[in-house]
Amino acid sequence: MSVSTSVVSINGLSKVFGKGGVTALQGIDLEVERGEFVSLIGPSGCGKSTLLRIVGDIIAPTEGEVAVNGKPARKARLDRDYGIVFQAPVLYDWRTVAKNIALPLEMLGWNRAKRAARVRDMVELVELGGFEKHHPWQLSGGMQQRVSIARALSFSPALLLMDEPFGALDEMTRERLNLELLRIWAETGSTVIFVTHSISEAVFLSTRVVVMSPRPGRVASIVPVDLPQPRTAATREQPRFFELVTRVRESLHAVGADEVEETLATEDELA
Amino acid sequence: MAARVGKRVVTFLLVLGGLWALWEGYKWLWERTAWSKPFRVDDLTLPHAHAILLQLGESTSTGDDLWLFLIRAALFTAKSAAVGFAFGAVVGFFLGVVLVQFDVLRRGIMPYVVASQTIPILALAPIVVRGLGSVSIGGSPPPDWVRVSVIASYLTFFPVTVNTIRGLRSADPWALELMHSYAARGWTVLWKLRVPSALPYIFTALKIAATASVVGAIIGEQTASISNGLGGAILNFNQYYVLEPKNLWATNFYAALLGIGFFLVVLLAEKVVVHRAPERLV
Numbered sequence: 001m002s003v004s005t006s007v008v009s010i011n012g013l014s015k016v017f018g019k020g021g022v023t024a025l026q027g028i029d030l031e032v033e034r035g036e037f038v039s040l041i042g043p044s045g046c047g048k049s050t051l052l053r054i055v056g057d058i059i060a061p062t063e064g065e066v067a068v069n070g071k072p073a074r075k076a077r078l079d080r081d082y083g084i085v086f087q088a089p090v091l092y093d094w095r096t097v098a099k100n101i102a103l104p105l106e107m108l109g110w111n112r113a114k115r116a117a118r119v120r121d122m123v124e125l126v127e128l129g130g131f132e133k134h135h136p137w138q139l140s141g142g143m144q145q146r147v148s149i150a151r152a153l154s155f156s157p158a159l160l161l162m163d164e165p166f167g168a169l170d171e172m173t174r175e176r177l178n179l180e181l182l183r184i185w186a187e188t189g190s191t192v193i194f195v196t197h198s199i200s201e202a203v204f205l206s207t208r209v210v211v212m213s214p215r216p217g218r219v220a221s222i223v224p225v226d227l228p229q230p231r232t233a234a235t236r237e238q239p240r241f242f243e244l245v246t247r248v249r250e251s252l253h254a255v256g257a258d259e260v261e262e263t264l265a266t267e268d269e270l271a
Numbered sequence: 272m273a274a275r276v277g278k279r280v281v282t283f284l285l286v287l288g289g290l291w292a293l294w295e296g297y298k299w300l301w302e303r304t305a306w307s308k309p310f311r312v313d314d315l316t317l318p319h320a321h322a323i324l325l326q327l328g329e330s331t332s333t334g335d336d337l338w339l340f341l342i343r344a345a346l347f348t349a350k351s352a353a354v355g356f357a358f359g360a361v362v363g364f365f366l367g368v369v370l371v372q373f374d375v376l377r378r379g380i381m382p383y384v385v386a387s388q389t390i391p392i393l394a395l396a397p398i399v400v401r402g403l404g405s406v407s408i409g410g411s412p413p414p415d416w417v418r419v420s421v422i423a424s425y426l427t428f429f430p431v432t433v434n435t436i437r438g439l440r441s442a443d444p445w446a447l448e449l450m451h452s453y454a455a456r457g458w459t460v461l462w463k464l465r466v467p468s469a470l471p472y473i474f475t476a477l478k479i480a481a482t483a484s485v486v487g488a489i490i491g492e493q494t495a496s497i498s499n500g501l502g503g504a505i506l507n508f509n510q511y512y513v514l515e516p517k518n519l520w521a522t523n524f525y526a527a528l529l530g531i532g533f534f535l536v537v538l539l540a541e542k543v544v545v546h547r548a549p550e551r552l553v
Contacts, residue, residue, distance in 0.1 A: 056452055058448050058451060058452065077451075077452060077454055078454045079454075080453060080454060082452070083452075084448075084449065084452045086445050086448075086449075088445060090443060090445040090446050090449055092446070092464070092467065093546070093547050094467045094470070094545070094546045094547065103453075103463070104453050106463070107453045107454075107455055107459065135546055137547075
């Protein structure tokens, strides 16, 4: 293990919510190398979002350590080492698209000209030219999420944390944004940790898929994805793609099939 | 656009016509049947709407026509109300901001803020107005309208404080996490996220406060025996109601119009300041 190329290094991490309460994560060890695209996948309750939040120092772990760029997570956050994209776009209604993208740049104290130049680049990157002056509510869900990605990338963070960013979008929009995200990832050379509950999305996007098991959340297995880059719509039709999808699906079943089926059964009863 | 404005004008005229018809219809029916419930209707208790309008052209004891006399009075009241509104809104906003930042302070102070609004304004106004009358600013007590504006601000600040607190807390939790991820300072979060999130709430309060400030100014004038404004006019015309009821009715319309005017100014400001999905205004 060479520390110098690790963007994220997680050691013996556990998270317990409440006093003597629910163990969300237990004994997590994970290294993410520079330029990797790592997906966290698992059934609900496996703590994948919690893990992402701990990496982003939004919540603190109960045990263990997280290093981002070789620094404690808190230091990394204070240094603005990562950009984050949530499930919802979380745009500020009172700001235009351009001003939403410029928000982190304002925090960093960039001057107006520098901000404007970067916003132009970002708008181009996420292909929203002509919508700079629009307000968020005038955009579709997919466009809003693109603004959110542009905002996260605007200050060129080394690490991009994405928490089910396309979960609320329809399948068509989602596949298009998957392609766009890969293009952006290739162009910016950033490192991505991506939480999802879609197996095909995880396989399509990632260089590695981390399969997590629920209650308590653990890393069950790691599936390296050797699909060639750059990936295109045709990638989804390659036999290798299906093989990898099957492998991830089987890993998921191995770790939490009972839990998943139990959940489904309960949902059926309720319905 | 023009069609929409036209539609609004038509709606406005229709509603106005409907109100006039209700007024005159009520008067006609009650007079004709001589019903005395809830009160007997005649030209003294309920003058004709058009008669009130015509009364505006009559001259008053001051020598001015009624319409001009009332405009002067309304402007005097408007000045007190506007200054009081602005002062109360600013105080109310900052009080809300401070109370949200320091929870201990909020628990300690909030009961008194609420108590301040349960004291009848009628009981408090004379004390405030007289008290300020004995204060010396640059050798002389503050002018009448300033004292009245203090009463107006007293009615204004409360809804603004309550809604500011509510609004500052309404910020989206994810948006707060986003700010946290940028390592934003407390002031930055307040200014760039919490205050903008609170604006729709604050404007709701300002709309309530706008009309309350007019009422506050009128009551302040009356309790302080200041006769230049609408409050004075109401007291005066009330005394001579049996001789000329239409003067009081006309004054009431002016007071109502002033309140509506204040409301519309706030509404306009909201449209300019708050850039939200245009699903709800008014």
